[in-house]
Amino acid sequence: MSRPSRPAPWLGPEDGRVDPSAPGVLRPLLERAAGLATLAEGEALPAARLAAQLGEADLARALLARSGGLLDSAEAARLLAEPLPAALLRAARNDLPPAPPALALAPGEREMFVRGLAAWLLRGAGTGGPRVALPPAPAGVPPLPAGLSVLPALPAPERWRWGIERALASAQEQGQDHLTLACASWSTQQEALRSLRERYGAEAVGDEDSPITVLTLEDAVRLLSAAWTWDLPRFARLLSGPLLLDGLHTLVPDLLGVVTDLLADASRVFGWTVLGLPGVGRDWPAAFQPLPAPPTSALPSASAGTPGQPCQVVCPPQPRDLHALARAVAAQPGDRLVMLPSRASAARLAGLLPGSTLLSSSLCPVHLAAQVEALSERRRRGEPVLVVATTLPPPLLGTFGHLWHLLAPLPHLAEALSLCQGTLHVVSLLDVATPVAWGEQVELTRALLAAGRPLGDPATQRDYYRQVAERRGQALRQSGLAHERQALNYATLASELVPRPGTSVPVFVPYDEAARQLIAELHEARVFAGPALRYAAWLTPSEAARAVRRGQAESLGWALLWRAPYDPQYGLASELVAQARLSEQG
Numbered sequence: 165m166s167r168p169s170r171p172a173p174w175l176g177p178e179d180g181r182v183d184p185s186a187p188g189v190l191r192p193l194l195e196r197a198a199g200l201a202t203l204a205e206g207e208a209l210p211a212a213r214l215a216a217q218l219g220e221a222d223l224a225r226a227l228l229a230r231s232g233g234l235l236d237s238a239e240a241a242r243l244l245a246e247p248l249p250a251a252l253l254r255a256a257r258n259d260l261p262p263a264p265p266a267l268a269l270a271p272g273e274r275e276m277f278v279r280g281l282a283a284w285l286l287r288g289a290g291t292g293g294p295r296v297a298l299p300p301a302p303a304g305v306p307p308l309p310a311g312l313s314v315l316p317a318l319p320a321p322e323r324w325r326w327g328i329e330r331a332l333a334s335a336q337e338q339g340q341d342h343l344t345l346a347c348a349s350w351s352t353q354q355e356a357l358r359s360l361r362e363r364y365g366a367e368a369v370g371d372e373d374s375p376i377t378v379l380t381l382e383d384a385v386r387l388l389s390a391a392w393t394w395d396l397p398r399f400a401r402l403l404s405g406p407l408l409l410d411g412l413h414t415l416v417p418d419l420l421g422v423v424t425d426l427l428a429d430a431s432r433v434f435g436w437t438v439l440g441l442p443g444v445g446r447d448w449p450a451a452f453q454p455l456p457a458p459p460t461s462a463l464p465s466a467s468a469g470t471p472g473q474p475c476q477v478v479c480p481p482q483p484r485d486l487h488a489l490a491r492a493v494a495a496q497p498g499d500r501l502v503m504l505p506s507r508a509s510a511a512r513l514a515g516l517l518p519g520s521t522l523l524s525s526s527l528c529p530v531h532l533a534a535q536v537e538a539l540s541e542r543r544r545r546g547e548p549v550l551v552v553a554t555t556l557p558p559p560l561l562g563t564f565g566h567l568w569h570l571l572a573p574l575p576h577l578a579e580a581l582s583l584c585q586g587t588l589h590v591v592s593l594l595d596v597a598t599p600v601a602w603g604e605q606v607e608l609t610r611a612l613l614a615a616g617r618p619l620g621d622p623a624t625q626r627d628y629y630r631q632v633a634e635r636r637g638q639a640l641r642q643s644g645l646a647h648e649r650q651a652l653n654y655a656t657l658a659s660e661l662v663p664r665p666g667t668s669v670p671v672f673v674p675y676d677e678a679a680r681q682l683i684a685e686l687h688e689a690r691v692f693a694g695p696a697l698r699y700a701a702w703l704t705p706s707e708a709a710r711a712v713r714r715g716q717a718e719s720l721g722w723a724l725l726w727r728a729p730y731d732p733q734y735g736l737a738s739e740l741v742a743q744a745r746l747s748e749q750g
Contacts (some may be wrong), residue, residue: 179575185340186406187434189277192264193223198287198484199260200227202251209476214256216244220263222278224721225652229282234654257369269433271650272445276429278652279390286393294342296367298375301332308406309336311431312424314440314452317622318414320352320559320580321359321443324410328360328376331406334437338648340405346375346384348411348443350529352534354644355558356410367747372401383410383697385419387428389661392653403434410441414575416601417633422645422661425447444578445622446629475584479571479613483592487748488566490516492589493550498565499543501551502579505570509596513738515744518537523553525668525702526737531675536561556580570596573605574612574628576618604635669708669718669725670700683725687718701726 186194197211200223204211208230216224224244225234231243269277296634301307306329310394315323324345331343345360347353356378360369369376384407390399415423428451430436440452448454484492490513502517504510507524516520521535539561551557551564556579565586569577570593581588590613598606608631617624648657673681680698686696702722703711708724711717715727731738 171234183284183287183400186458187280188398188401189267189433190281192283193226193281194284196223196260196264197227198218198258200582201255201577203260209246210252213244213246213248214252217248217253218256218263222266222274222281226281226285229286229393232650234279234282234396236653236655237651239655240652241374247269266741270429272425272622273433274644275649275652276426277655278397279654280403280430280434283380283390283403285681287397287400294375295373296375298331298335298341298343299364299368301336302329305329305333307337308439309436309455310435310437310450310451310709312427312438312440314412314442314448314453315455315649316457317442317625318457319353320410322444322458324359324408325363325406327408327410327439327441331408331437331439334406334416338437341402342377342382342400342405343408344379344384344405345408345410346379346381348381350380350532351523351536351556351558353378353408354533355560358473358558358560368425369435370606372398381409381414384409385423386658388430389654390421391656391658398468402437403430406437406439408439409443411443412440413444413446414579415443415571415627416605417629421449423650425450425646435538443514444575444625446626448635468689475581475586475588477581477588477590477619479590480592483594485593485595486516489513489591492516493566493568496566497548499548499550499562501553501557501564501567502551503556503567503569503572503576503584504596505555505572505599506596507737508740509593510552510554511734511740512744514737515732515741515749517550517552520550520552522734522737522741523551523555523557523738525554527735528673528679528701529698530679531673531701531735557585559583569605571610572598574604574609574619574625577609577623581619603630608632608635624713668702669705669724670697670722671708671711671726672696672699672732673701673726675699675737686720686723687725705735718740 183194191424200211200214202644204214206226212224212227212231215227225240228235228240228243234240235243241598257354269276279479315327316324324541328343328345335341335343347356357369360376362376369378370372371377384402387395387402390396412420412423427436427438431438439455440448448693486509489502493502494517502513504513510522510524511526514520521539523532523535527535536558539551539557542549543562549561551561559582561583563583563585565590567580567584567587568589568591569580571590577588577590608628612624612628613619617627645657645660648660672679672683672686674683682696682699685725704726708717708719711724711726712719717724734741
């Protein structure tokens with residue numbers, strides 16, 4: 165990822181003001197940064213070099229973030245070693261008060277401390293809060309304990325509701341004005357937005373201007389490992405209120421281990437409150453304190469004790485290809501959903517199934533939301549729908565009589581089961597590759613299915629996770645990422661933890677007038693904030709390079725601006741859909 169072409173404006177407290185929401189452990193260094201900035205006449209790089217040459221290593225690394233990012237240690241050392249005028253160093257030694265004493269921190273804690281310090285330096289003092297007040301906590305709901313905790317497995321609406329109520333009590337107790345819920349996928353984010361807006365109102369629930377912020381888990385993981393100027397201020401906001409993590413159970417064990425370490429270090433250093441909201445049963449890392457289930461009286465009466473929808477799971481013995489799958493799907497009546505792992509395979513199948521609706525990252529999230537709303541309207545009219553998707557649709561669409569799902573790790577199938585009221589077909593396909601990252605998880609799931617173990621059974625889910633942890637060589641990758649943290653290699657860690665490292669390129673598409681305005685701003689600034697991704701679809705690097713060669717897109721280095729027409733039905737997948745239709749005709 166390239167750095168900004170010009171520096172961001174200085175947002176640090178050069179006037180001596182310190183953000184009142186900043187953790188107490190950071191305030192002495194924020195005040196120290198204001199003095200250094202004054203001597204350096206507001207210039208970030210000289211201020212960072214001044215801190216470094218005064219022996220204040222942590223503050224130097226944090227101040228360097230304004231020049232583009234926290235960087236890796238080798239590049240940071242090169243930039244910080246440039247000599248400064250002797251008069252400037254002399255003024256710093258003579259005019260500034262003594263530096264705050266260095267803190268005794270473990271390596272992981274220090275890595276997180278520097279990230280948090282950089283985040284608040286870039287966030288600055290006087291940052292505006294949410295547009296409306298945080299809703300009050302219900303009477304009698306206890307606040308969350310300090311640190312990391314986790315609820316027992318609950319259905320999505322119930323775990324969101326109880327988690328939010330306890331987080332409201334915590335925020336109220338701490339005088340905080342917002343909280344954040346991170347959902348496992350785009351579809352669960354949409355369902356959480358709908359459910360929580362019904363309960364708290366549309367103005368109270370939304371993006372990072374709202375007191376109840378709803379992000380994706382992918383976005384939360386990116387902010388936990390924030391290394392760049394555009395993400396760091398968002399990390400400061402994330403840290404300044406309770407965080408609820410829905411879908412931690414979907415992370416593979418090695419990634420869960422690294423994320424847990426980041427959360428635990430942030431909690432110890434900054435006093436952060438974090439709650440896990442799982443949808444399946446599993447054994448959690450020791451850093452998470454198990455919490456009791458909410459009392460029955462706290463759950464909606466309609467859902468307390470409601471049995472799951474009946475669904476038969478079938479596993480056809482022979483693999484088939486996409487054409488055969490399309491014929492099998494077309495032969496069934498009623499509402500149908502097909503889940504495939506990749507954008508390309510989903511686009512090809514959509515081309516083989518006329519009348520189907522495609523939900524994939526070939527469409528930007530705003531476009532996806534419009535597609536879901538159109539599907540909801542059709543279902544309200546009693547029309548059957550056929551959906552091809554790479555991520556589960558929001559539960560607001562209801563259940564499907566037939567659901568086809570490529571053989572996948574058990575958590576994927578268990579979540580799909582909740583949308584099926586009829587038959588779940590677990591299929592193997594000859595011309596669709598299984599994601600490499602799934603590896604042994606797929607074979608373990610196959611064995612559990614062959615043994616007749618029920619997907620939705622908590623005992624099956626816990627057994628699955630135990631066996632995955634035993635089989636994977638997770639310690640090797642975790643130790644590698646732990647080394648990057650200890651070495652303060654922020655850029656490398658961020659690139660490793662991004663869920664799509666090196667495999668996808670964001671493409672900002674002209675979906676509507678707001679998107680076209682965003683593209684104009686990005687063309688000028690070359691830097692984007694995370695919420696801008698609501699107008700981003702995705703391509704593989706080879707697809708992105710081809711689009712640039714054809715003149716369909718303009719490259720920003722880290723992303724593309726789409727300059728060709730954007731298909732209102734299939735987004736960036738329109739070419740693959742058309743090719744699939746031609747192959748069927750041939």
